[in-house]
Amino acid sequence: MKITLYGAAHEVTGSCYLVETASNRFLVDCGMFQGSEKAERRNRIPNRINAKNLEAVLLTHGHLDHCGRLPLLMKAGFKGPIYATAGTIEIAKLILLDAAGIQEGDTKRENRKRARAGMQPLEPLFKLKDVQRVIEHFRIVEYNQPFKLRSDLTVNYVDAGHILGSACIEVVTTEDGKPFKTVFSGDLGQYGVPLMRDPEVIRQADAVIMESTYGDRDHRTLDDTVKEFQDIVIRAVENRSKILIPSFAVGRTQTILYHLAEMFRKGLVTPIPVYLDSPMAISASRTYLQFANIMDSEITDLISSGQLRNDLATLVTCESAEQSQALNTVNGPCIIIAGAGMCNAGRIMHHLRHNLWHDDCNVIIVGYQAHGSLGRALVEGMPKVKVMGETVSVRATISSLGGFSAHAGQSDLLRWLEPMTNDGPQIVLTHGESHQSQELASAIRRKFGMDSIIPGLTDTIDLARKYEVKQDQLPVNSSTN
Numbered sequence: 001m002k003i004t005l006y007g008a009a010h011e012v013t014g015s016c017y018l019v020e021t022a023s024n025r026f027l028v029d030c031g032m033f034q035g036s037e038k039a040e041r042r043n044r045i046p047n048r049i050n051a052k053n054l055e056a057v058l059l060t061h062g063h064l065d066h067c068g069r070l071p072l073l074m075k076a077g078f079k080g081p082i083y084a085t086a087g088t089i090e091i092a093k094l095i096l097l098d099a100a101g102i103q104e105g106d107t108k109r110e111n112r113k114r115a116r117a118g119m120q121p122l123e124p125l126f127k128l129k130d131v132q133r134v135i136e137h138f139r140i141v142e143y144n145q146p147f148k149l150r151s152d153l154t155v156n157y158v159d160a161g162h163i164l165g166s167a168c169i170e171v172v173t174t175e176d177g178k179p180f181k182t183v184f185s186g187d188l189g190q191y192g193v194p195l196m197r198d199p200e201v202i203r204q205a206d207a208v209i210m211e212s213t214y215g216d217r218d219h220r221t222l223d224d225t226v227k228e229f230q231d232i233v234i235r236a237v238e239n240r241s242k243i244l245i246p247s248f249a250v251g252r253t254q255t256i257l258y259h260l261a262e263m264f265r266k267g268l269v270t271p272i273p274v275y276l277d278s279p280m281a282i283s284a285s286r287t288y289l290q291f292a293n294i295m296d297s298e299i300t301d302l303i304s305s306g307q308l309r310n311d312l313a314t315l316v317t318c319e320s321a322e323q324s325q326a327l328n329t330v331n332g333p334c335i336i337i338a339g340a341g342m343c344n345a346g347r348i349m350h351h352l353r354h355n356l357w358h359d360d361c362n363v364i365i366v367g368y369q370a371h372g373s374l375g376r377a378l379v380e381g382m383p384k385v386k387v388m389g390e391t392v393s394v395r396a397t398i399s400s401l402g403g404f405s406a407h408a409g410q411s412d413l414l415r416w417l418e419p420m421t422n423d424g425p426q427i428v429l430t431h432g433e434s435h436q437s438q439e440l441a442s443a444i445r446r447k448f449g450m451d452s453i454i455p456g457l458t459d460t461i462d463l464a465r466k467y468e469v470k471q472d473q474l475p476v477n478s479s480t481n
């Protein structure tokens with residue numbers, strides 16, 4: 001079995017693996033490159049993928065960097081099924097429809113300028129109708145219900161604990177007459193966090209394709225992160241100030257709301273107005289409520305008993321642009337949660353322009369900030385930033401809370417891999433910037449005495465060519481890592 005990387009090679013976006021066996025060709029994920037205009041120009045389906053002759057797509061989860069090129073795949077002639085869990089399908093619909101709306105809107109604006117300059121109009125990358133075709137091809141997969149893609153190819157989805165519906169995918173083929181199991185990690189969540197179940201234990205593998213987004217470090221502990229979050233909210237209540245939280249609509253927003261609910265319920269903080277100013281985050285939160293049965297049992301109970309609704313009695317959802325604009329005149333203390341998570345688009349931009357130059361404003365960064373994003377500039381402490389083309393001086397207090405990440409840190413990645421290391425599987429590290437993958441490779445070598453491959457874009461790897469476990473490299477006490 002061979003895999004070829006068409007994304008997420010020495011970077012964290014664009015996940016797309018072409019898998020080829022003697023009798024099968026399929027993709028695992030078909031995600032979008034994101035972050036900068038240059039990255040986004042790479043969003044196409046390479047001819048080598050040969051979309052018309054693919055049997056299927058196996059989708060790990062609904063984040064855009066894993067599903068965002070599916071509409072392009074349809075345009076390139078793909079006709080097969082797209083397998084995903086029901087939760088993933090709902091999230092992917094939401095994210096793809098939103099992306100199509102943004103593409104069409106941006107292109108329309110750009111074309112008005114081009115028309116005035118006498119230039120040819122551009123086509124959006126994909127349109128709503130292309131997303132509709134993706135939706136028609138989705139097929140629901142249940143966790144732990146293996147199914148045959150072909151007589152000689154079995155697929156099983158298990159919980160990855162990353163976002164609603166996220167999965168690691170086990171693929172069993174036959175190599176030289178023997179079963180050969182390849183595990184695709186997808187994106188892995190942290191252990192022991194609210195909302196999501198822990199990543200499920202996978203006991204054996206011949207090859208492991210794993211993400212390394214935070215392969216170089218551990219996050220701050222959740223308890224410390226929650227305490228820090230709580231202290232900021234308490235201070236804001238005392239000072240009657242505003243808190244802005246740029247947040248990713250899917251996953252992070254629900255985590256933040258969960259922790260606010262807990263603070264209010266326990267009486268640790270006086271309940272203050274919480275404005276959820278993002279139509280997409282509002283829809284995603286509803287989807288989370290709808291799929292409470294596949295989430296952590298604690299949150300399932302809080303939802304079914306109505307407790308969560310009581311805890312969040314001060315939550316106000318802002319669907320319309322008018323509701324969003326009205327927040328400019330709202331006085332603190334209050335919390336505004338708005339997208340986009342990296343402060344590179346969306347309603348958070350208006351709130352930042354309006355509030356960053358006030359010293360009684362708090363901005364809490366709760367997720368990964370890519371190079372070049374406004375969020376990164378804020379985290380790096382720039383005294384002045386550009387917001388919507390305007391220079392704004394930063395007098396607000398900027399706090400960065402890494403512990404709410406939906407991604408496993410290094411220790412969690414090793415913990416997930418450990419039960420699979422007995423047979424010395426081939427390990428392929430993807431979905432990480434170079435130094436993150438290399439740090440994880442070093443940690444794997446220290447702990448398990450095994451080498452990893454860190455492939456480049458379009459590299460093809462023959463997974464059947466396994467590495468030996470190097471006994472002499474095993475540490476005396478592996479539990480110290």
Ligand SMILES: [Zn+2]
Binds near residue numbers: 061063066162187
């Ligand atoms: Zn993800």
